[in-house]
Amino acid sequence: MKHLLTPRAILLASALAIAPAAYAETPADTLVIAATIDDIISLDPAQTFEFSGNDVNRNTYDRLVDFDPLDMEAGFKPSLAESWEMSEDGMSITFTMREGVTFHSGNPVRAEDAAWSLQRVVKLNKTPAFILTQFGFTPENVEEKITFDGNKLTLNLDKAYAQSFILNCLTAMVASVVDKETVMANAEGEDFGNTWLNTNEAGSGAFELAAWRPNEAVQLIAYEDYWRGASEMKRVVVRNVPESSAQRLLLEQGDIDAARDLTPTDVEALSEAEGIKIQNEPRGRILYMGLNQKDELLSNPAVIEAMKYLVDYEGITNSFLKGMFVTHQSFLPQGYLGELKENPWTYDVEKAKQILADAGIEGGTVTTKIRDLREYIDVAQTLQGAMAEVGLTLEIEQMTGAQVLDAYRAREVPIFLGEWGPDYSDPNTNAATFAYNPDNSDEAKATGLLAWRNAYAVPTEMGEATEAATLEQDSEKRGQMYRDIQKQYQAEAPIIPLFQRIANTGLQENVQNWNTGGAVTSVMYHQVTKGE
Amino acid sequence: MIDTNTGGQGPIPPASAPDRRAARKRRLRSIAGTVLSLALTLLGLLLVTFIIGRVMPIDPVLKVVGDRATQAQYDAAYQAMGLDQPLVVQFFRYLTEVLTGDFGRSISTGQPVIEDIKRVFPATLELATLGTLIGVSIGVPLGVIAAARRGGIIDQVARVVALVGYSMPIFWLGLMGLLLFYGILGWVGGPGRQGIIYDGMVPHVTGMILVDSLIAGDWGAFRDAFSHIILPASLLGYFSLAYISRMTRSFMLEQLSAEYITTGRVKGLSERAVIWRHAFRNISIPLVTVIALSFGSLLEGSVLTEIIFSWPGLGQYITKTLLAGDMNAVLGGTVVVGTCFIGLNLLSDLLYRVLDPRSK
Incomplete structure (x- = not known):
């Protein structure tokens, strides 16, 4: 027995076992994706609020209205709702449901399911519920406010909101329509099936959930009776591959069709590789700098103004953030209604020096906490160097994301560097957190508002303008309102948007119609095809 | 052998009964002692981990409710998680x-901890x-050869191999291994436990894909899984090789300089017999401990190896949940x-008894 385990024998055995294995390309009807998907903690649309969870739900559920992956410019389009109508006073909106659509269980999709799904979100009141409750729904009144009759669904609102605002919110994953009968059959106590839906699925989307193994893989299988027609991809496999170089190797070897988390170095290397293409799309996340107004130095308007000129926008986006971010100095991401295209600030140390000198500021020290993520640390260190040139000292404490977030929510981060991603595809999602803070006192504990976290007392008229913009029915006018708010914001706010994130997906040349959802939604697989 | 002494029946030698009873008592006491010390060790381990987890400046509630939660939602989750209690x-x-077998639910995966462990542990165990x-x-x-031919070429090679094993960052070595054997030569499978085609195709029995595919008689799946595991396993094997070979060498050197070896040689025993039959047999006991410790440290999961090879094992699981303040999972x-x-x-204790005639 002993001589069987000699090194030579083991090597030989390994060679024999490996030799015949062939590594060809992925099957023609299967889409294989490598991504970091370890953030999924729930697949219940009423609870899911993580990127990867939304990526799954986007494909397993439908909503009343949805984006068309082949025509994103058009904005929301009819989906499970065939049409809709606002009441004359604008206080309610009635949807007519599409006929003949079925859930994966085979049950028909009814107005009753849609009503119940939305009511369920409000009653469960998990984190993303605010996207719906901002229309005046509460667990107590929601059954009167959201009603159905035959194939009509009616939402009764507390104000005459802009139609675009309502419909944009209904494209969010939290507004997914779930199969009432299937879910209720699996409910435990008063949980409306939440425990079951956390790991299962009851939708009508293009794909059925075949398996989810946390930190490992998600598998989807095409729903053959899908009302838009069955997807060409019969199987979608998303593998958790945390390491960018591993994703790159898999792509080069043809073992995957798409690599979603590539570092700029790997993107650059792959852009020259044969048979592989790189697709760029702007995502919704804004990297910004928050100056805490509790800090005496940072609350000085001259310092706020000077800081805008101390970020080397061009240098940063051409070096360590290359291909990951583009300069973007307003809080609405590119691709949103009311986006502002101008970037007014450039890197100008002399100008910053002058501003500080005019205000009689000779120096000062700030100690801040920065998340231990390469990008943020690099930006912070560049900023540190620029600040030193104008006599300001920045001391950096590196911490984990959770630690920084804790401190930030407690208003204890003097200079915050981090990202904010929109929660739904309407401009209000960012306006309501950057430019809205009705009560700036510590007691208000408005921990969800970025303005509050930075102790920024948003001027009353700006707060009112933000509220008014949600009620403007004319989309053209509404867009202009947001542009005006952002201009005023750029002039005086201590929260300074710097960059917008870009998604780089490495794809096999034959993959067509790939769409990560851009700035407004999550990834979509239904339209993806694989050519020769 | 069970003692069936019922008092007077059968030809039992009168003196042996109390002896056997004493022996049985000793055995029972020893088992009870082991169980007790096991329970106490686990309890201590849990207590220390629990305290570390609670003093860590990470808020587990935020992980559950997310960044956007209102104070009311935060408070509700805080209470639901029992964090308001002392x-x-x-x-x-x-x-x-835990005593009733309920390890709670992980907040990072949303699944019962026991289910998570059933999934991640076999992956690590296999590796x-x-x-x-x-x-x-x-x-x-x-190690044995290096000691026997001290200063010889094999000894030098072994020293370099061990030195590289000790000093090379596993992250770099792993990536280079992937690049060479997977990327360039195409000899092994890429990151992950299985090729996509076999993903989820092997019925789950033990959770160890090599074993499960053999049970299912699926030779293709076995080969696929083997091609995926061989590189990370070799990498881990290399690191434990570095340690084991150095330890073996020093144990052997100690034995080879002992007097009984000289006696053996003087008596004309072949060198092979001196090394393998006499010296090696005597180092087997400390060697078992070394191997057991090395195995144990690999079972904790090698986080970096698991990350590079996208291996969903225990190391990644514990690290990730620890950083999220997910105490149920960590515990x-x-x-x-x-x-x-x-x-x-316990196993190495047992092996001592088998290997060391004195302990009998």
């Missing part, structure tokens, strides 16, 4: 649940076992690792 109450509540096998089968002979993982170490200790 630490002592929290710990005892946890302990009672660590193969890694240790590789490490032992090469490391031990290498569950700790129990598993602790039990493994204790189990390995």
Whole structure:
């Protein structure tokens, strides 16, 4: 027995076992994706609020209205709702449901399911519920406010909101329509099936959930009776591959069709590789700098103004953030209604020096906490160097994301560097957190508002303008309102948007119609095809 | 042998009954002692982990409710998680649940901890076992030969191999291995436990894909899984080889300079017999401890190897959940690792008895 385990024998055995294995390309009807998907903690649309969870739900559920992956410019389009109508006073909106659509269980999709799904979100009141409750729904009144009759669904609102605002919110994953009968059959106590839906699925989307193994893989299988027609991809496999170089190797070897988390170095290397293409799309996340107004130095308007000129926008986006971010100095991401295209600030140390000198500021020290993520640390260190040139000292404490977030929510981060991603595809999602803070006192504990976290007392008229913009029915006018708010914001706010994130997906040349959802939604697989 | 002494029946020698009873009592006491020390060790382990987890400046509630939660949602989750109770109450509540087999739910995966562990532990066990096998089968002979031919070429090679193994960052070595054997040569499978085609195709029995595919008789799946595991296992094997070969060498050197070896040689025993039959047999006991410790440390999961090779194992699981303040998961993982170490200790104790005639 002993001589069987000699090194030579083991090597030989390994060679024999490996030799015949062939590594060809992925099957023609299967889409294989490598991504970091370890953030999924729930697949219940009423609870899911993580990127990867939304990526799954986007494909397993439908909503009343949805984006068309082949025509994103058009904005929301009819989906499970065939049409809709606002009441004359604008206080309610009635949807007519599409006929003949079925859930994966085979049950028909009814107005009753849609009503119940939305009511369920409000009653469960998990984190993303605010996207719906901002229309005046509460667990107590929601059954009167959201009603159905035959194939009509009616939402009764507390104000005459802009139609675009309502419909944009209904494209969010939290507004997914779930199969009432299937879910209720699996409910435990008063949980409306939440425990079951956390790991299962009851939708009508293009794909059925075949398996989810946390930190490992998600598998989807095409729903053959899908009302838009069955997807060409019969199987979608998303593998958790945390390491960018591993994703790159898999792509080069043809073992995957798409690599979603590539570092700029790997993107650059792959852009020259044969048979592989790189697709760029702007995502919704804004990297910004928050100056805490509790800090005496940072609350000085001259310092706020000077800081805008101390970020080397061009240098940063051409070096360590290359291909990951583009300069973007307003809080609405590119691709949103009311986006502002101008970037007014450039890197100008002399100008910053002058501003500080005019205000009689000779120096000062700030100690801040920065998340231990390469990008943020690099930006912070560049900023540190620029600040030193104008006599300001920045001391950096590196911490984990959770630690920084804790401190930030407690208003204890003097200079915050981090990202904010929109929660739904309407401009209000960012306006309501950057430019809205009705009560700036510590007691208000408005921990969800970025303005509050930075102790920024948003001027009353700006707060009112933000509220008014949600009620403007004319989309053209509404867009202009947001542009005006952002201009005023750029002039005086201590929260300074710097960059917008870009998604780089490495794809096999034959993959067509790939769409990560851009700035407004999550990834979509239904339209993806694989050519020769 | 069960003692069936019923008092007077059968030809039982009168003196042997009390002896056997005493022996049985000793055995029972020893088992009770082992169980007690096992329970106490686990309890201590849980307590320490629990305290570390609670003093860590990470808020587990935020992980549950997310960044956007309102204060009311935050407070509701805080209460639902029992964090408003004193630490002592929290710990005892946890302990009672664990005793009934309920390790709670992980907040990072949304699934029961026991389910998570059933999934991640076999992945690590499979990898660590193969890694240790590789490490032992090469490391031990290498160490023995290096000692027997001290200063010779094999000794020099072994020294370099061990030095590289100790000093090379596993992250770099792993990536280079992937690049060479997967990227350039195409000899092995890429990151992950299986090729996509076989993903989810092998019925789950033990969770170790190599074993499960053999049980299912699926030779293709076995080959696929083997091609995926061989590189990370070799990498881990290399690191344990470095350690095991150095330890073997120093144990052997100690034995080879002992007087009984000189006596053996003087008596004309062949060099082979001196080394393998006499010296090696005497180092087998400390060697078992070294191997058990090395295996144990691989069972904790090698986080970096797991990350590079996208291996969904225990190491990644514990690290990730620890950083999220997911205490149920961390404690569950700790129990598993602790039990493994204790189990390995017991096993090496048992092996001592087999290997060392004196302990009989």
